Amino acid sequence: MINIVIWGDLYVDSNFLINFLEMYNAQVITKKHHTYLTYYGLEQQYTYVLKEGIIKTSIILKDGREFNISYINTPNIISLLRDEVSEYTSSPFNVRVESKEAVFYKIPRVTFWKYVHDSTELQEYINNYYRNELSNSIQKRQITTMNSKKGAVCAFLYKLIDMFGKKDGEGYLIDFPITNEDIGGFCGISTRSSVNRILHELKKEKIIDIDNDIIRILDVDYLFGFVLN
Secondary structure, three states: OEEEEEEEEEEEEEEHHHHHHHHHEEEEEEEEEEEEEOOOOOOEEEEEEEEEEOEEEEEOOOOOOOEEEEOOOOOOEEEOOOOOOOOOOOOOOOEEEEEEEEEEEEEEEEHHHHHHOOOHHHHHHHHHHHHHHHHHHHHHHHHHHHOHHHHHHHHHHHHHHHHHHHHHHOOOEEEEOHHHHHHHHHHOOOHHHHHHHHHHHHHHHHOOOEOOOOEEEEOHHHOOOOOOO
């Protein structure tokens, strides 16, 4: 099976990165559910690439709250590369395993940069990676600043369809457990009660349904209306 990562107008075969690292016999490590691979601000000397599983990236705000950045469930680089020379660099975010377990490639940063310099294809992949990070950052900022709290939640729920949605009648089942606290962390909402209120409104309006903490999307078009393109 070919894994395709869609980056704006870019279509990248993520199997290229996996095959490349396999060719160089990169070290593979496994982490269990809810364990952390990296912590925001702590020094690290490795570049990590997700091979299998689901992870969540987040940062800690000045007031101590956790702000979620993204879920990642396809093979991809999960540590920013920063400069090419330093053996160590501070971790740009927390990385926590959300699936039963997750498998990663672990490559010394300096070694990874050598691979980049020696491979034109890998250089192109890295360039696309940075373009994707910038695009996602801009879009996330737009969604959180130009939407209301309810709009931010709606846009986030729409994004979940692409990552975890399974066709279910006329709607989609979000086949992944996500807490109200995590939804708030992705949408810049500080209290679970606010998230509860918004989800209750969406359920009352028959936009979504919730059964045993599993979300079912009933009105995709309504949610799409809050996605800023």
